[in-house]
Amino acid sequence: MDDTTAYAPTARTRPTRNRDRARYDAATVHAILDEGRLCHLGFVADGAPVVLPTLYARVGGVLYLHGSTGARAMRAADQGGLEVCATVTLTDGLVLARSGMHHSINYRSVVVRGTARRVREEAELRAALDAVVDAVVPGRSADCRPADAKELAQTAVLRLELDEVSAKVRTGGVSEEPEDADLPHWAGVVPVREVVGAPEPDPGTAPGSPLPDYLRAFAASRG
C-alpha cells in the first residue's frame, strides 16, 4: 500500500470515542510507524493478555517484529500464526486544561491487528533484520557485521501484514467547557519530544574517531 491510499476501517478499528481523532490514510499511518522504533506487542497466552515492548520496522506493507515473545507464543507463530495487536504511540505534548477532566496529551498512535507469522526465508529474514537496525539509526545496517548462519537461526522475527490498521492523532490546544474559560488556572500545552544526545563511543572505538556521517546526521536531526 503506497502513501496515497488508505486502509479500510473495520468494526474493530473504528474507535468507540473521540472518533474525530481516527486516521486511516496510509501517509499518516506510515509516518507514525516510521518515526517509532518500539511497539507494544500484545498477544494472548494461556487465555490472558501479554504486552511486551518490541523493536520493529516497517517495510512497505509489512511490519517486522523483532525478538522473543516467549517460547509458547513463538511456537504458535511458527505454526498457524499468532494473533497480535501491535501498538505504537508517540507523545507530542501535555495538554493542561482549566478543568481536571479535560487534561489530555497530544499523541500519534497506530494500532495494527492481525496474525503474525515467523519469517523463515533467509533473504526476507536478512532484510527484516537490516530494517530493524535501520529503524534504530537510519543507515546503520550498512555499517555493521551482517548476521552469520548461526545468528540467523537463533533470531525470531515475526511478519505482520499491514491490513487492519488505524491511527489516532490528537493535536492542538486545550479543549474546554465554555463556562471554564474565565477560571484563573494557567492553561496550555507543554510540548514533549524525544531527543538524541551526543553518541558515546565504546572503549574499543579508537579515541578521536569521527562519527560516521549517518550517525552525525541522525544525532543532529534529533538533537
Place this chain on the structure above:
Amino acid sequence: MDDTTAYAPTARTRPTRNRDRARYDAATVHAILDEGRLCHLGFVADGAPVVLPTLYARVGGVLYLHGSTGARAMRAADQGGLEVCATVTLTDGLVLARSGMHHSINYRSVVVRGTARRVREEAELRAALDAVVDAVVPGRSADCRPADAKELAQTAVLRLELDEVSAKVRTGGVSEEPEDADLPHWAGVVPVREVVGAPEPDPGTAPGSPLPDYLRAFAASRG
C-alpha cells in the same frame, strides 16, 4: 508495598530470556512507573488481543488506568473484572554494536498483570483522577477545577493491584562477540530521553502571566 520490599516472581513474570535484566524490587518498579505517564494496556476482546495507549498513575500499591477500553471491555471491568496486562517502557539509549545481531536499546520497562476493576467509590475516583493529572505534571491537580458530579459519572477509571509485577532493565554499553572487537565499525551508545519544551499558554491565558511554580519546576527539570 513500600519501596524496601520486592514483588514475588511468578511463572508468568519470569522472563524466558535475558534473565539478568529482570528486577522485582519495589524501588525499581515504582521508580519506572512514576517516571512514566502512558502505559500500553492489553486485554482480550472477542478472543483477540487489543493494546491501547492509556494514561495511568500509581498510588501506593495500585495502578489507576484512565479512559476508555471500549464498551465491551468496560462492561467486563464493571462485572467480574477485566484481565489486563499494563506495560510501561522508558527508552534510555540506542546500542550500536559492531554486529547487527547485538544492536539493542537501553530501556526500563514494567509489566503488570492482573484483574482490573472499575472504580466506583467517589472518593477513590476523585483521588485517582487527581493522581492521573499529577502524573502528567506533578502538582497540577491542585491548580485546576475538580470534576463535577456529571463528569465523574462519565469517567472510567480502572483499578489494578500491583501484585504480579516485574521490571526489565538494560543499561550500559555494547555487548559484543569477542571476535568482533577489531571490526572497524563505530560502536557505542546513543543516549535518548524525553524533554519538555517551553509551555505554550492558550489564547485565554492573560499575556505575560507567569508560569505557576510547579510548572516552571517541571519544565526546568525535564528541559
